[in-house]
Amino acid sequence: MLEINGICKTFAPGTVNQKVALQNLSLTVKDDDFITVIGSNGAGKSTLFNAICGTFFPDSGSVVLDGKDITYEKEHRRARKIGRVFQDPMRGTAPDMTIEENLALAYTRSRVNPFAPALNTKNRALFREYAARFDMGLEDRMKTRVGLLSGGQRQVVTLLMCTMVTPRLLLLDEHTAALDPATAQKIMEITKQVVAENSIPTLMITHNISQALTTGTRTVMMDSGSIMFETGGEDRARMSVEDLLAKYKENKRETLEDDRILLS
Amino acid sequence: MGLVYAILAMGIFISLRVLNIPDLTTEGSFGVGAIFGGIVGVSVHPFVSIPIALLSGACAGFITGFLQTKLRVHPVLAGIITMNMLYSVNLLLIHVATERLKGLKNTNLPFGKSAIFRMALDKLGLSSSSMSAVYVKSAILLAFVAIILLLLVLFFSTNTGLAIRATGNNADMVRAFSINVDRTKILGLCISNALVALSGTMCAQLSGYTDLNLNNGTLIRGLAAVILGCAIIRGGGILRGLIASVFGALIYQLLVAVVVRYQIFGANSSDMKSITLATVMALVLAAPAIRESFIRKKGGKDHAGN
Ligand SMILES: Nc1ncnc2c1ncn2[C@@H]1O[C@H](COP(=O)(O)OP(=O)(O)OP(=O)(O)O)[C@@H](O)[C@H]1O
Ligand SMILES: [Mg+2]
Numbered sequence: 001m002l003e004i005n006g007i008c009k010t011f012a013p014g015t016v017n018q019k020v021a022l023q024n025l026s027l028t029v030k031d032d033d034f035i036t037v038i039g040s041n042g043a044g045k046s047t048l049f050n051a052i053c054g055t056f057f058p059d060s061g062s063v064v065l066d067g068k069d070i071t072y073e074k075e076h077r078r079a080r081k082i083g084r085v086f087q088d089p090m091r092g093t094a095p096d097m098t099i100e101e102n103l104a105l106a107y108t109r110s111r112v113n114p115f116a117p118a119l120n121t122k123n124r125a126l127f128r129e130y131a132a133r134f135d136m137g138l139e140d141r142m143k144t145r146v147g148l149l150s151g152g153q154r155q156v157v158t159l160l161m162c163t164m165v166t167p168r169l170l171l172l173d174e175h176t177a178a179l180d181p182a183t184a185q186k187i188m189e190i191t192k193q194v195v196a197e198n199s200i201p202t203l204m205i206t207h208n209i210s211q212a213l214t215t216g217t218r219t220v221m222m223d224s225g226s227i228m229f230e231t232g233g234e235d236r237a238r239m240s241v242e243d244l245l246a247k248y249k250e251n252k253r254e255t256l257e258d259d260r261i262l263l264s
Numbered sequence: 265m266g267l268v269y270a271i272l273a274m275g276i277f278i279s280l281r282v283l284n285i286p287d288l289t290t291e292g293s294f295g296v297g298a299i300f301g302g303i304v305g306v307s308v309h310p311f312v313s314i315p316i317a318l319l320s321g322a323c324a325g326f327i328t329g330f331l332q333t334k335l336r337v338h339p340v341l342a343g344i345i346t347m348n349m350l351y352s353v354n355l356l357l358i359h360v361a362t363e364r365l366k367g368l369k370n371t372n373l374p375f376g377k378s379a380i381f382r383m384a385l386d387k388l389g390l391s392s393s394s395m396s397a398v399y400v401k402s403a404i405l406l407a408f409v410a411i412i413l414l415l416l417v418l419f420f421s422t423n424t425g426l427a428i429r430a431t432g433n434n435a436d437m438v439r440a441f442s443i444n445v446d447r448t449k450i451l452g453l454c455i456s457n458a459l460v461a462l463s464g465t466m467c468a469q470l471s472g473y474t475d476l477n478l479n480n481g482t483l484i485r486g487l488a489a490v491i492l493g494c495a496i497i498r499g500g501g502i503l504r505g506l507i508a509s510v511f512g513a514l515i516y517q518l519l520v521a522v523v524v525r526y527q528i529f530g531a532n533s534s535d536m537k538s539i540t541l542a543t544v545m546a547l548v549l550a551a552p553a554i555r556e557s558f559i560r561k562k563g564g565k566d567h568a569g570n
Contacts, residue, residue, distance in 0.1 A: 053440070079442035092440070094433035097426075105430050106441050108423050118426040161441070 002029040002169050002201060007051055007061030009225075021047040022058065023225040029169070034195055034202045034216030038209060044225040045205045046087060049171050052203075054078055066168055080109060083162030083200075085155065085175040092158030095147030099138060099157060102146055103127040106161035130164055134190055152183040159187065163194045170195065172204040188215065209241045221248065223255075266517030267405035268466045271412060272482060273489035273509035275459030280490055281505055282420075283452045284432035285332070288343030290486060292350030293324040293457040295479035297464025299354045302474030303361040305465065306373060310380045313465050321461025322454040324350055329450030358476060374473040380404070381469055401470065408466070412459065413506055419455075420502040428452045429502070460486070488545055489513035495548045519544060 009022040021044045029035055039045050051058050054075040062071045070078045086092050093102050104118040104127070124142070131139040136156050141149075146157060155175055162170065172191065176184035192215065195202050206212050212219050218232035221244075228251050231239060272294065279287035297317035305313030324346055331342035362373055375382065381401050390397050419425045430438045431448040439445050460482075468474035493512020497504060 076439050076442050076444050079440055084440050086436075091434070091436050094430040094437055096433050097430060101426060101429075104423070105426050105438070105443075108427065109442055112423050114424040115422050117421050118423045119421065 001031055001066060003064040005062045007058040009047065009051060009058050021225050022051060025226050027227060029201045029203060031201050032199060033218060035218045035220055036212040036216045037203060037205045037220050037222060038212045039222035043222040045222055046173055049173055052171065053082060053084060081168040082171060083167035084171040085158050085162055085173060087173040087177065089151040089154045089178050093146045093154050096145060098143050098145055100124060100127050100142040102157060103161060103164065106164050109165045130160060134160060152179040155179065156187060166198045167200060170200045170202040174205050174207065209244055213239060266514040267409055268463055268470055269485060269489060269517060270409050270510040270513040271463035271466065272460055272486045273513040274412060274506050275456045276486040277490050277505055277509040278452060278456040282429055282432050283449060285339050287328065287453060287456060288340060288483065289324050289328045289346045289457055290460050290483045291479050292347035293321040293460045294464035294482040295354045296320045296324060296350050297461025298468040298474050298478045299357050301465030302373060302468040303357060305469065306375055307365065310383065310469065317461040317465035318458040321458040325453035325457030326450060329453040333446035333449050354476060379469040379472055409510060416506060417503050489516045491545060492516055492548055
């Protein structure tokens with residue numbers, strides 16, 4: 001379970017570039033949660049993920065994973081429990097290494113002996129088996145350099161790497177955004193399947209609102225660094241894309257009016 | 265001598281190509297290998313100079329790595345700082361050593377009969393100037409290079425080795441898989457500089473003396489070897505890259521020999537060798553761009569003809 005308690009983050013405070021990226025944001029991801037996150041560009045969605053992963057430390061608030069406060073834990077330490085697929089397909093894999101070498105690297109998360117050979121017949125077979133489950137033909141290209149794969153294939157490799165050793169939290173940042181519709185759909189199917197099979201608590205950012213409403217268990221809408229509203233259960237099941245957009249506009253108007261009142 | 269620089273080139277390959285870090289510590293760690301290793305070789309035993317050189321080089325790499333990662337110094341500056349530090353250390357060491365051993369302050373310390381190569385030759389009853397002496401020396405060095413190559417290939421196929429390679433490739437991703445990037449960088453630099461220092465001590469043993477000037481131009485020489493080698497033998501993979509570095513070093517040495525031997529630039533060829541080699545290197549580096557522009561020109565003509 002992940003608990004985010006009122007985190008705030010301001011970039012470049014006190015300068016003209018000052019940017020409040022996260023504003024007193026709280027969110028709980030329970031063990032059986034698969035939360036989809038939506039929000040306009042610059043709403044702070046990726047920044048939220050960065051805060052969870054420890055790319056920077058928040059100005060205030062706390063991040064608690066499985067009862068352990070990890071707010072100020074080093075990035076690579078907490079990464080042991082967190083799997084993350086980046087928005088950019090280039091960021092999740094090492095291009096000059098082969099698929100199996102990338103997988104072997106991801107496999108080191110399961111506390112392996114640092115001086116044992118990274119690839120032996122046993123784990124080669126294991127990696128092939130994993131790759132075959134994704135049904136993308138990757139299992140026959142294990143010795144191909146990842147840099148030679150297409151963006152979609154690379155994103156699949158990243159997803160494979162993130163879920164091979166089951167993480168305690170999975171963060172997906174628009175992981176299908178760079179892909180063609182058919183591949184995107186395929187990867188979404190794979191994602192759902194993997195998450196369901198291993199029951200991984202998951203946060204997924206997407207710009208596809210209908211996808212956001214039909215995937216997972218809850219939907220959270222972010223705006224200017226905080227959560228505007230969230231919906232789940234039957235409420236969500238009944239909600240259409242139009243309802244959601246209407247709700248967004250309504251909320252937006254309210255905040256604008258609030259601002260006007262404050263300013264006048 | 266080319267084989268000595270092959271060890272150097274393998275060290276530089278690790279920092280330059282595997283870790284993707286421009287590491288300027290090289291000249292300093294080569295010097296510390298030559299001098300500290302050399303002094304130990306003369307005063308204790310020539311074989312002891314090998315672990316000493318490896319160790320001192322690794323320390324140099326550690327300092328540079330520490331500056332780069334924990335103190336966030338720019339990699340180029342970190343290398344320069346360590347290099348300068350090592351220069352002073354080397355100066356001090358050689359002065360103290362020559363004073364102790366020879367009674368005067370000097371910057372040159374001969375091995376006499378105690379270099380590894382001299383010992384081997386004496387055992388075989390060969391004079392050091394005979395032709396077969398060259399073969400014996402080459403064979404010893406070749407064995408060295410082969411062993412190092414083998415060990416490195418084995419190391420880079422372990423989990424730790426894989427992490428080091430990935431660090432140079434995509435540090436973000438390595439961090440996301442809970443590997444301490446600072447640690448892999450430092451470790452990589454340690455290994456790289458240990459090899460450079462080993463090559464330094466071998467250089468001193470082969471020359472039969474050690475002094476402060478042995479390390480002059482090692483950085484550029486090593487870089488040239490790696491770039492040359494990798495331009496000739498293309499393609500990824502650690503094994504290929506290391507072999508390419510070894511070949512690069514040999515070819516570079518061959519070029520130098522040709523230039524000096526045939527006095528291509530007249531009597532002061534040895535002064536002019538740097539510029540020749542710089543030209544050759546520039547050509548090698550520019551080869552892909554030149555080829556591309558040729559293809560484009562040809563394509564243009566074809567279109568004009570239509
Ligand atoms: N390191 C940083 N320094 C300064 N500003 C930053 C930094 N990181 C993010 N920001 C700012 O924070 C805001 C939120 O950015 P973020 O990347 O989280 O948006 P997002 O919701 O992921 O948008 P998108 O849908 O386009 O991916 C942006 O205005 C951005 O400029
Ligand atoms: Mg984003």
